[in-house]
Amino acid sequence: MYRRYLVTGCAGFIGWRVCELLLEQGELVVGIDNLNDAYDPRLKQWRLERLEREASFRFCPIDITDMEATDALFAGDVEAPEADDLERRPYSAVIHLAARAGIRASVEKPSAYFKDNVDGTLGLLEHCRKFQTPKIVLASSSSLYGAHNPVPYREDADTDRPFSPYAASKKAAETLCYTYHHLHGLDVSVLRYFTVYGPAGRPDMSVFRFIRWIAEGKPVRVFGDGLQSRDFTYVDDIARGTVAALRPLGYEVINLGGNHPTKVSALIDKIAELLGKEPQIEHLSTHPTDVPATCASIEKASRLLDWAPLTLLPEGLRRSIEWYQANRELVLALELGLQ
Numbered sequence: 001m002y003r004r005y006l007v008t009g010c011a012g013f014i015g016w017r018v019c020e021l022l023l024e025q026g027e028l029v030v031g032i033d034n035l036n037d038a039y040d041p042r043l044k045q046w047r048l049e050r051l052e053r054e055a056s057f058r059f060c061p062i063d064i065t066d067m068e069a070t071d072a073l074f075a076g077d078v079e080a081p082e083a084d085d086l087e088r089r090p091y092s093a094v095i096h097l098a099a100r101a102g103i104r105a106s107v108e109k110p111s112a113y114f115k116d117n118v119d120g121t122l123g124l125l126e127h128c129r130k131f132q133t134p135k136i137v138l139a140s141s142s143s144l145y146g147a148h149n150p151v152p153y154r155e156d157a158d159t160d161r162p163f164s165p166y167a168a169s170k171k172a173a174e175t176l177c178y179t180y181h182h183l184h185g186l187d188v189s190v191l192r193y194f195t196v197y198g199p200a201g202r203p204d205m206s207v208f209r210f211i212r213w214i215a216e217g218k219p220v221r222v223f224g225d226g227l228q229s230r231d232f233t234y235v236d237d238i239a240r241g242t243v244a245a246l247r248p249l250g251y252e253v254i255n256l257g258g259n260h261p262t263k264v265s266a267l268i269d270k271i272a273e274l275l276g277k278e279p280q281i282e283h284l285s286t287h288p289t290d291v292p293a294t295c296a297s298i299e300k301a302s303r304l305l306d307w308a309p310l311t312l313l314p315e316g317l318r319r320s321i322e323w324y325q326a327n328r329e330l331v332l333a334l335e336l337g338l339q
Contacts, residue, residue: 015098046330096136103163143162
């Protein structure tokens with residue numbers, strides 16, 4: 001018997017790859033996304049077009065904060081003339097990837113982040129309770145760890161000192177998930193992602209920007225001295241870990257990270273080497289939301305999910321550059337947004 005999954009944020013970077021992986025495994029997938037302009041929606045449309053080629057995928061343009069529309073979706077009242085079986089079958093789980101992303105942008109629009117990331121999560125939890133959907137996977141963030149915890153970050157580290165409204169909103173979403181687990185027995189996997197990159201990645205993220213800037217001979221803007229390090233994690237590894245977290249776990253918070261932190265300066269050098277170009281570096285003041293280093297402890301992911309990252313940074317960057325070169329016309333037209 002096929003399973004049927006609801007994936008929120010299906011046109012997002014991670015959501016797109018999670019949907020593709022589920023479809024490759026023969027699952028039925030209903031994806032929702034409001035295709036907002038938090039970053040250039042033309043990239044979201046590019047991803048969505050590829051998903052809509054699959055017969056086992058159904059897209060619904062719904063905002064997760066719209067309770068009436070979401071209620072109709074869970075009840076199976078959304079029109080689907082040629083996909084009755086897909087639309088009416090109860091959901092086996094919700095993979096909740098929809099969120100307003102971007103740490104620095106959240107400083108400018110904090111209320112939008114709490115509406116989407118907190119109110120949206122609460123609405124989905126209520127619908128899981130109401131329609132007896134047994135499982136939810138929540139996408140969270142390594143940004144919860146702040147700057148005061150030792151690295152590698154363990155899941156039991158203190159997360160009470162977030163540096164940005166984005167991190168604070170993700171903390172609130174995690175807390176709501178625990179409440180619904182405690183009160184209603186909902187099985188919850190909270191996944192804290194570490195600096196996800198790869199083909200068709202978000203244009204506000206460093207890898208996307210650095211590839212475009214270096215490839216086109218533009219100055220590479222770097223906050224701080226470039227010695228800060230990040231635990232870059234390839235998107236396909238993140239998708240595998242997300243799907244693995246669909247198994248029954250009770251309530252667990254689990255890191256998904258590359259486990260090989262890389263300095264920003266070394267990242268730039270590697271991209272430049274792969275492109276065969278010399279980068280022009282422009283250093284800017286350190287941003288108050290930045291932390292010196294991130295690094296995931298992935299022992300828990302290994303133990304509970306049988307998961308480990310498989311794609312090392314040089315290979316992931318090579319694939320990202322190949323995608324850039326194959327889709328250069330699209331990429332050059334995209335707005336990079338707030339850095």
